[in-house]
């Protein structure tokens with residue numbers, strides 16, 4: 001056995017071992033070993049998956065979009081290799097490549113498609129290395145400033161990388177409604193496909209505090225004729241010719257309630273009505289982004305319908321458990337734009353005007369704020385989120401996590417009086433269950449590392465299996 005195959009063999013054994021032990025899902029560590037002892041692995045990946053790699057990046061929605069896309073494609077009888085549990089750094093990508101090898105490290109998945117979600121900051125480096133056939137850029141929001149600096153830096157890196165002629169045979173799928181991506185699309189050397197939302201009734205007239213600096217790359221102001229949320233909407237530059245391109249894959253007629261969202265998908269001459277079992281406009285964007293890729297792979301809407309019927313909630317993003325006859329739903333929150341979308345979805349006006357009973361029904365929240373490296377060290381982003389609105393609509397409120405005091409202070413600033421601070425995970429769950437009325441809904445808002453812990457705990461007490469068990 002050569003050195004390379006020995007490294008692969010070892011890493012595959014460790015990956016299987018970790019999965020059996022259910023320690024970490026075996027998602028990243030085996031990749032780290034290969035990265036260290038066989039750094040050429042990405043060159044090999046690029047050769048073996050030539051013209052069959054889809055990469056997905058952007059601040060919010062990577063994991064959900066990857067899973068939607070993977071479900072649709074694999075339900076149409078195409079084998080998919082993916083890092084779909086959200087391990088989106090180099091080691092996670094390498095670890096997913098191990099799934100395309102046999103036990104002895106030999107590449108055996110000649111007919112498979114690779115779908116990778118990739119962290120925004122390392123997307124340029126990885127893309128140059130593996131030259132994906134399809135690149136999907138979802139959005140850019142302020143996120144974890146302490147790790148990477150301003151989003152402008154990421155945008156500049158993307159612009160520089162994707163204007164390279166090595167991508168002239170690649171497809172770029174891009175959110176037409178995010179003006180921060182427009183420059184990357186205009187300078188892309190391959191084919192560009194736009195997707196987006198067209199529904200003027202969704203206009204958000206509230207003063208969403210997470211609007212990024214609304215400036216075009218020419219230096220002049222960007223104006224919105226319709227703004228859906230944050231800086232996402234129908235936009236144009238006040239001065240130069242930069243404006244939203246009319247998307248070819250578009251969601252219209254969007255209707256939301258507390259458990260689902262429905263919309264029409266329009267593409268060329270086709271149209272179909274879809275229901276998502278997740279909430280919020282961001283879920284629609286994720287779905288339409290995935291649809292844009294599927295349709296440009298040569299599939300039809302009927303293929304999406306076939307693949308979509310088996311769509312499951314994605315790990316950690318919108319999972320639900322039933323405990324003591326109370327419905328518990330988990331949401332990953334990591335930046336103001338994402339948190340606001342969850343807040344607006346949970347407190348939307350349409351829901352409250354339905355009936356008097358609904359109007360009186362407030363939500364119950366357990367919010368755990370951590371600041372480990374993977375959460376982002378800086379927790380000041382909670383001041384840019386609409387905690388005022390959340391507080392106003394919340395009945396029972398339990399605050400937890402390493403930075404519970406910071407979060408409690410943020411709620412107290414909204415003049416909230418009744419809140420419980422409990423840093424112990426088990427006790428925090430007991431408290432939110434006991435404080436919430438019978439037959440009610442409980443929503444957990446969790447930063448990444450908190451999500452990992454609470455997910456595991458709920459899986460244990462509800463009897464559900466951890467998410468990675470499915471992939472054995």
Ligand SMILES: [Zn+2]
Nearest residue numbers: 216218237240
């Ligand atoms: Zn301009």
